[in-house]
Amino acid sequence: MHEVDMTRCLLLSMHEWKQQHAPRVPKVDRVHLEVGSFTCVEPDQLVVTWSDAVKGTWLDGSELVIESVPLVGRCIRCQATYSPDAADGFRSPCCQHPMEEIVSGRELRIRSVAYGFETASPPPTASCPTVAC
């Protein structure tokens, strides 16, 4: 359910980004997110709420692309990185130490936006009969 509120936050950030290009309105193809696996976000649900939220808006037709970032911890005793798992109590497999340091997995990041600006095709000319813009 909180994916709806996360989408709302995302839309606000996208609106601010759009303002940077004013007065032109970018046509957004894709919004790339990085979502850590140690967050409360369900990526599939976020894609669904995004698709619903952008209908009829300037972002209509854009795709939300989510890259999942795995949870990686670092054992502070032996400095080895590992993949904490709930079944193992998130402990390091080497020393059974509690999950002290998280290297990755808490990401909730808008990485990039792929977009363009609508341009009218120039009229064909003799010197450039097949120009494609």
Next chain:
Amino acid sequence: MHMPLEDSLGLNLLAANQHRADHNRAHFDAWNVLCLNVMSSPGAGKTSLLERSLAALSSRWAMAVLEGDMTTLLDAERLEAVGIPVVPITTGRACHLDAAMVGGGLKLLQQRLDPAELDLLWVENVGNLVCPAEFAIGEHRKVALLSVTEGDDKPLKYPVMFREADCVLITKVDLLPHLPVDVERIETHIRQVNPHTAVFRLSATSGVGFDAWHDWLAAQLTSVQTTPALIHA
């Protein structure tokens, strides 16, 4: 048809909420008020905790409560009975408080009192072990409750909440003689996901554990009210 372009943003997905949370936090710091975000699943004992702590601490500190609830005013009415100012925030369908809701609650609170006269502002979040963990409201400390009736596996099933908490309160320990639950195992699981959090075992019914919990609160209040930024505020 358009030329493909790409902008790197590197923005927090929840940046819009974080900006508002930072705004709330600036107010708390300017008022020199410690703000606690109290979170748990429904029925873990947040309101009972507040009833007991508010009654015990009201002669010591000036306090107020922002009370989050999805639909009712029942918890707010319970806390009003203690004699502490309470501002209810009904969230409707939202399963957590966000920074904008808390900002709205602060405006209502300012209509009733001067927040700068407070020492401690409690924010009782909506009962939920998932969503509130991700939405900052500007709090100084996050407090998570886990009742012994919920079982010992919850810190592993809902690890983000317990990882984020500055303090975890294991509640309803008066029921332990009647339950097949190992409280040591609960605490071990909490520390496996968050080795540095403070953990206290409480019963709002018997009062056991509240002295240590209140000592922790006093230490947080001292810490917040003596930071250099606040001295110069």
